[in-house]
Amino acid sequence: MAVEVSLPRLGQGMEAGTIVRWLKSEGDPVEKGxxxxxxxxxxxxxxxxxxxSGTLLKILAQEGEEIAVGKRIAVIGEQGEEVAAQSPxxxxxxxxxxxxxxxxASEPVAAEIVAEGPDHHASEGRVKASPLARRVxxxxxxxxxxxxGTGPEGRIVAEDVERAAATPAHATAGAAPLEAxxxxxxxxxxxxxxxLTEAWEAPAFQISMSADMTRAVALRERLRDEKVTVxxxxxxxxxxxxxxxxxxxxxxxxxxxxxxxxxxxxxxVATDRGLIVPVIRxxxxxxxxxxxxxxxxxxxxxxxxxxTQDDLEGGTxxxxxxxxxxxxxxxxxxxxPQAAILAVGAIExxxxxxxxxxxxxxxxxxxxxxxxxAVDGSTASEFLRELKTLLEEPGLAL
Numbered sequence: 001m002a003v004e005v006s007l008p009r010l011g012q013g014m015e016a017g018t019i020v021r022w023l024k025s026e027g028d029p030v031e032k033g034x035x036x037x038x039x040x041x042x043x044x045x046x047x048x049x050x051x052x053s054g055t056l057l058k059i060l061a062q063e064g065e066e067i068a069v070g071k072r073i074a075v076i077g078e079q080g081e082e083v084a085a086q087s088p089x090x091x092x093x094x095x096x097x098x099x100x101x102x103x104x105a106s107e108p109v110a111a112e113i114v115a116e117g118p119d120h121h122a123s124e125g126r127v128k129a130s131p132l133a134r135r136v137x138x139x140x141x142x143x144x145x146x147x148x149g150t151g152p153e154g155r156i157v158a159e160d161v162e163r164a165a166a167t168p169a170h171a172t173a174g175a176a177p178l179e180a181x182x183x184x185x186x187x188x189x190x191x192x193x194x195x196l197t198e199a200w201e202a203p204a205f206q207i208s209m210s211a212d213m214t215r216a217v218a219l220r221e222r223l224r225d226e227k228v229t230v231x232x233x234x235x236x237x238x239x240x241x242x243x244x245x246x247x248x249x250x251x252x253x254x255x256x257x258x259x260x261x262x263x264x265x266x267x268x269v270a271t272d273r274g275l276i277v278p279v280i281r282x283x284x285x286x287x288x289x290x291x292x293x294x295x296x297x298x299x300x301x302x303x304x305x306x307x308t309q310d311d312l313e314g315g316t317x318x319x320x321x322x323x324x325x326x327x328x329x330x331x332x333x334x335x336x337p338q339a340a341i342l343a344v345g346a347i348e349x350x351x352x353x354x355x356x357x358x359x360x361x362x363x364x365x366x367x368x369x370x371x372x373x374a375v376d377g378s379t380a381s382e383f384l385r386e387l388k389t390l391l392e393e394p395g396l397a398l
Contacts, residue, residue: 002077003052007061009069010041010048011309017041018066019073024056030076037073040186044307052076057083129156136161188274199334202252203372206331209384211391213347213362219288219394228292231267231321234344235291237390239263239283240397242317245383249316252374253337266315266335267295269302276302277335279315323347329365339374340383343367364391 007017020038024030035047036056054076061073075083127144129137133156137144142164149156185193216233242249242263251258263284266277278298280291301307320332323346332343345365352361366387370380390397 002057002075002081002083003054004072005036005051005074005076007039007067007069007071007073008048010039010046011313014041014069014309016066016068019061019063020045021063022059023047026056026059028056030054030056040188041309044309044312045305046308050076055079055081057081127156128154130158132158133161136165140165186273188276192274195336196333198336202334202336204334204369205372205377205380206367206369207377207380207384208329208365208367209388210350210363210365211388212352213364213391215394216391217347217362223288223292226289226292227296228288229295230323230347231319231344232288232292232295233394234321234391235265235267235280235283235295235319236286236288237394237397238317238319238342238387239265241383241386241390243284244386245379247379248340248370248375248383250339250374251316251337252339252371257339257374258337260316262316264314264316266318266338267298268318268320268332269299271303271305273305276307276312277315277318278302278307278311279313281314318342319344323364329367331367332369334369334371338371340368340370340380342387343369 010017018040020040022037023035024037030036030050030053032051032053033049036050037048038045039048055078056074057077058075059073060075061067061071067073077083128149129144130151134144136142136158140161142161144156144161147156147160147164148154150160151157213230216230216237220228220230220233240263242265243261246259246261247257249260249263251260262282264279264281265283266279269276269278278301280286280294280298283291286294298307298311301311315335315338318332318335318338318341320341321344322330323344325346327345328348329345330343332341335341343366345367347362347364349360350363351358352363354361366384368380368384
């Protein structure tokens, strides 16, 4: 008997996925547990295994097609078994009639520009514009006939003229429109847009501190052969600070605060597909070398689009480091439902007062963004001060 293959929910919050590539063709034999297709979800591309053995009788979802979770995508059954062609929604596949081609539009006729007072309405075929818009147009040499009005009933207002003046390609009537490249959003960019919109809704605040990185850099240098980076040192020390100030190691969701007993630190990684945040779990229990190895593997898989859903879930705190780009200081956007995210800038020599004298020290700026529903300013300050102390004297973490 034929078995219908549905798109699975591979992670919490997953609503849809895109079939990247079918690994089997119609008519091919399939074994249960064998990779059947590649699926692009919110932030990962992974192989999905067949749920039954038999023959791949029908593929209902094409490569590049986004399918909602639970929808049918294929049918597996016995060789020669008859299967009606169906769409992922379960309807019989039918070719939609193509709409008739629209008749060619006639050439536009230049509209006559007439004066319009407060009580004077322009007649049909004449440009409607406010007096201020006309004055600005005369001063800027802009033809009103070539503009599209955004005011009431399509009336041209001063802002329309200013916009045209800033875009020369639209400044005169009859000028060819500037064509922009339209790039459809990938699933990862749609997810980023959705999550950033959610983050914007949170009442966030930021606090900043700078840490003297002399000893932290020296520690990294001693472990350079083990490929330990400043990010690894920061991840380890942040995990320890999080467990000393657990209110920051939390989620705010469903009108409740969830405080976690272990620090699962997410690291923001820039890839060709967008920003991805893989998670290193239980960082407080791992050595710097262990964190370095795991971080290296996660970054490599992220940039090769080989992360699994498990690599992205369970984070309790996020670190975003733009220091390698020369960024001195920046503000990171919250990663919901996490209560806080740390933005880290470049380590650079700065003058610091020491014993009444100015000396150069390798300083690093840190900016902590917090969800005020979960974290108060005093709690955030204590956490950031703890992290600063640990970075300036890593031995205190032992």
